Amino acid sequence: MANDYQLIFGNFDEEALAKSWDWLNDIEIKYFTNTSDFDRVSQREWFEVLAARDDYYIKTMLVHNTLVGVCGIKNITDTEGEAWLYVGEKLLWGKSIGTQCLKYLISYARQIDLKSLYALILKDNTRSLNLFKKFDFIFESELENDIVKVRLGF
């Protein structure tokens, strides 16, 4: 059956920068993504140096040509990276977008020869915990501030 929410991935551009400002200032998304306070200037500075970074991979998620979220891998080393994602359009939560995205990030991590991917997830983020569990990420440790670390080795 065709997926109504078929995801494609794009580059993180000015439009995505503006959208992500709104999304990451949404109280619920800000909470679940554990995002620190930021302002327009710090966001712009972060954006300007993105292209030059080799420890940071970032992509936009689009459904029917509309931006719906952002994802990537950060803290990339020779062996590992931290997968992260958020579907900014909350009406689209639970519609398989996260599943398609994580599959893509795992495939990219393998492509660049990482040995594992990990994620830091708030204990009460059931949806995210279920998503990572679905791809066989396993519990690694509990960190401060009610965060758990899960990992998938390749």
Ligand SMILES: CC(C)(COP(=O)(O)OP(=O)(O)OC[C@H]1O[C@@H](n2cnc3c(N)ncnc32)[C@H](O)[C@@H]1OP(=O)(O)O)[C@@H](O)C(=O)NCCC(=O)NCCS
């Ligand atoms: C977490 C998030 C990325 C998941 O993406 P999504 O598109 O909503 O998730 P999916 O529809 O692909 O569902 C993935 C799995 O989550 C679980 N899930 C879905 N809806 C759920 C719900 N209402 N309650 C609990 N678990 C749920 C299921 O196990 C599902 O897999 P299944 O449908 O095969 O059973 C998304 O909800 C989101 O952006 N949340 C806010 C930001 C965030 O938490 N980011 C992650 C930070 S670590």
